[in-house]
Amino acid sequence: MTDKSASPPSPEPSFHPDPATGPAPAGAQTGPSRRRVLGALAAGAAGAATGAATGTASGASAAGTPDPLITENQPWSTTLGEGVDVTPYGLPIHFESDVVRRNVPWLTAETISSINFTPIHALEGTITPQGCAFERHHAGAIELSKADYRLMINGLVDRPLIFTFEDLLRFPRETRVLFMECAANSGMEWAGAQLNGCQFTQGMIHNMEYTGVPLRLLLAEAGVQPAGKWVLVEGADASGMSRSLPLEKALDDCLVAFQANGEALRKEHGYPVRLCVPGWEGNMWVKWLRRIEVGDQPWEHREETSKYTDTMADGRSRKWTWVMDAKSVITAPSPQMPIAHGPGPLVITGLAWSGRGKITRVDVSKDGGRSWETARLSGPAHDKALQRFYLDTVWDGSEMLLQSRAIDETGYVQPTKDALRAIRGENSIYHMNGIQTWFVAADGRVENVEVSS
Amino acid sequence: MSKSRRDNAGGNRNRQAHPRFARARALAAGLALPALLALPALLPLPAAAEGFGLGRTALPQELAAWDIDIRPDGLGLPEGSGDVQTGEALFSERCAVCHGDFGEGVDRWPVLAGGQGTLADRDPVKTVGSYWPYLSTLWDYVHRAMPFTEAHSLNVNDTYAIVAYILYSNDIVDDDFTLTRENFATVEMPNADGFFVDDRDQVEVPAFSAAPCMHDCKTDVHITRRATVLDVTPETETDTETGDETASAEAPAAPPEPTGLDPVLVAAGEQVFRKCAACHRIGTDARNAVGPVLNGVVGRHAGAIDDFRYSPAMKAAAEDGLVWTPELLDAYLTDPKTIVPRGRMSFAGLRRAEDRAAVIAYLQAQEG
Structure with missing residues (x-):
């Protein structure tokens, strides 16, 4: 799709749209999606008018006219559907074909070293299906078979070892749910509200149930020498992705995973084997993991010096910013999920997560942070995993400034964007976990905005 | 070891x-390591004899x-x-x-x-x-x-x-x-001293750990910035795209173009073309990227895309009348530097003859 973009190629995300070569100017985008959103809103307004009399905004019946979907036989009720085996491995029904990963062409016109975004606005619960979980490749998604897979452990170990994929299956394994967030998620928003849709502003995240071998078991098999303090984890793709991990984290909760959501890792997520580094930035979750080296010092490779370091206002930069701070976002209503049903009962929902542990509370504001209500958490509260929240409310049809605020088990409270800027400036690129504001207009449309502190 | x-x-x-x-x-040595780095020695590790005996020596x-x-x-x-x-x-x-x-x-x-x-x-x-x-x-x-x-x-x-x-x-x-x-x-790197270890635990966590305000948290709330002013969001829910996909999925396969090309070979070439896709675009709406757009390249004169900045070597080859025949493309894709010695195409070449044949067929299938 990016082949059609107007942007020149770039292998690295750029966080300022280039007005000369980037997106179309304001007002130039009049594509079908806008019409569709507006059409939906118009239908919603009509429904609301009808519903006002009956106390409900549901159903197409008006003024006592029977609904033909009920009174007339429909094709799906009178003819046969598909048999089994028509689709041995299924995709979502075509009605859902707009729930897909999307990229931002002006970020990277070149898609080999690029990123796209999870459609979190359209998902529910907490588990991200692999097929729509965001991708970030540095040299493309490679095809590496289980038969060709090798994992090397070397460096300051008693026995440098080679494991095959089959070897990994003979170690004790664990299953746990984990979120994985790119450190650059929301990075385009440092200088102000920019992208209209939580898929783009918070969608560099996914949450899966992984199965794999604890990294500490593999390291123990090789025998870490006392001088070992760090490990280098490295991928098999042409980027040779490499990151330094402190040994303490490697021995704590890292997982050498081969399954996600019950099935093999998808190619784009590192088939056959990737590393999971719970709660830490996604770049460290090396895909196609092929080597683990134990050393006494960090390696300071490209992805931990020139990238994934956070430049402060004075020009100095933080490094080793591994933990993902607590964060949340309202996924609906949101710019891609306007309110189409008019005033009345409204479900406000979203996601919260923290790299430091479990989410214990999420607050929601409808007035831009002047007052807050505590939302209802739903589903299991996993450590370092996405948490779904709901605020069941009644919308009176007036404008709202929706915000959500995550609180984790350490007591960390998700800050405002301005609070982050006051400490870090606007050139940090990474680790933007500030509170998101959605402006909801009276017609139900939603826009990404920022409000006064 | x-x-x-x-x-x-x-x-x-x-x-x-x-x-x-x-x-x-x-x-x-002078960098203060985060506190969590001090722990590894305390964590239990099985002694060598307690391992699973899996894997082999590298x-x-x-x-x-x-x-x-x-x-x-x-x-x-x-x-x-x-x-x-x-x-x-x-x-x-x-x-x-x-x-x-x-x-x-x-x-x-x-x-x-x-x-x-x-x-x-x-x-x-x-x-x-x-x-x-x-x-x-x-x-x-x-x-x-x-x-x-x-x-x-x-x-x-x-x-x-x-x-x-x-x-x-x-x-x-x-x-x-x-x-x-x-x-x-x-060699001294100019920004060698420009980095410091993550200090969020000291600088930010205390500041962001106060009990949050619930009521009357601010007096004035007004919008300060709006994404729609920039309007840089990609279109989503494009009906036209969805329609195209549905149509292609449901319509019977289109009859092959009368090019004489083997559709299986063309399909294989599409896969091989992934190796080229980092730099070259092809197909409807394709434009120049790192390399020139390749629509209709087979049979075309070298250096023929007007708005692409070719290397001097490729321009010289074009002036010498080089034409991308299938045979020449086969040689070029085997080892680009043997055909255009100082050309800019940074590509190792396709070693397998069947890969070259497939990708050339794929290129031929793309009209100019």
Whole structure:
């Protein structure tokens, strides 16, 4: 799709749209999606008018006219559907074909070293299906078979070892749910509200149930020498992705995973084997993991010096910013999920997560942070995993400034964007976990905005 | 693994920290490690006898093949050397197509040179010279992952030379400089002191851990910025796209174009073309990228895309009347430098004849 973009190629995300070569100017985008959103809103307004009399905004019946979907036989009720085996491995029904990963062409016109975004606005619960979980490749998604897979452990170990994929299956394994967030998620928003849709502003995240071998078991098999303090984890793709991990984290909760959501890792997520580094930035979750080296010092490779370091206002930069701070976002209503049903009962929902542990509370504001209500958490509260929240409310049809605020088990409270800027400036690129504001207009449309502190 | 065995495994690669890396080592030692790093010794690890007995011992040749990483203290840096002049020629041939002749960057490919003094600006220019704290990082990355389309194709001395040239393009060394393993640690990176270890636990966590306000938290709330002013959001829910996909999925397969091309071969070529897709675009709406658009390239004169900036070598070949016949393309895709010796296409070539035949068929199937 990016082949059609107007942007020149770039292998690295750029966080300022280039007005000369980037997106179309304001007002130039009049594509079908806008019409569709507006059409939906118009239908919603009509429904609301009808519903006002009956106390409900549901159903197409008006003024006592029977609904033909009920009174007339429909094709799906009178003819046969598909048999089994028509689709041995299924995709979502075509009605859902707009729930897909999307990229931002002006970020990277070149898609080999690029990123796209999870459609979190359209998902529910907490588990991200692999097929729509965001991708970030540095040299493309490679095809590496289980038969060709090798994992090397070397460096300051008693026995440098080679494991095959089959070897990994003979170690004790664990299953746990984990979120994985790119450190650059929301990075385009440092200088102000920019992208209209939580898929783009918070969608560099996914949450899966992984199965794999604890990294500490593999390291123990090789025998870490006392001088070992760090490990280098490295991928098999042409980027040779490499990151330094402190040994303490490697021995704590890292997982050498081969399954996600019950099935093999998808190619784009590192088939056959990737590393999971719970709660830490996604770049460290090396895909196609092929080597683990134990050393006494960090390696300071490209992805931990020139990238994934956070430049402060004075020009100095933080490094080793591994933990993902607590964060949340309202996924609906949101710019891609306007309110189409008019005033009345409204479900406000979203996601919260923290790299430091479990989410214990999420607050929601409808007035831009002047007052807050505590939302209802739903589903299991996993450590370092996405948490779904709901605020069941009644919308009176007036404008709202929706915000959500995550609180984790350490007591960390998700800050405002301005609070982050006051400490870090606007050139940090990474680790933007500030509170998101959605402006909801009276017609139900939603826009990404920022409000006064 | 014993130290001696490790050294043997590295062949002639010296895995001992070099004595001249004293500065880098002192820097590393002076960094305050996060508190969590102090724990490993306390964690229980099974003794060797308690292992599962899985896996096999890695062989020295295997370690040598994969253990290519370089550290700031020089660990892993192999013997070798390269000078700026050699590096300039190599850079022009292998790197300039994306990074520009002087590291200035083409289009949005990374800028490698300049930018010193801009890190506190509104739009910092982060380059090797302005930002990268360790020279070892550059050597490691170039050797590990560059050129973008041909990883692991640069030998040790090539890497030294290209690194030397990048240093020169950043005014860090003079044009007569030769980079060697011995003088590697003497090169001072301008932003070596520009980094500090994550201090969020001290600076931010306390500030962000107060009990949150629930009522009357501010007096004035007004919108300060709006995304729609910029309007840089990609279109979503494009009905036309969905419609196209549905149509193609439900419609019977279109009859093959009367090109005489084997549709199976064309389909195979589409897969092979992925190797080209980093730089070349093809198909409806395709435009020039790092390389020229390839619609209708088979049978066309070389250098024929008006708005593409060809290399001087390709322009010369075009003036000589070079035409991309299937036969010539086959030779070019086997080894580009044998056909256009100083051309910019940084591609190792397709070794398998069937891959070349397939991709040429795929190119033929794309009309101009």
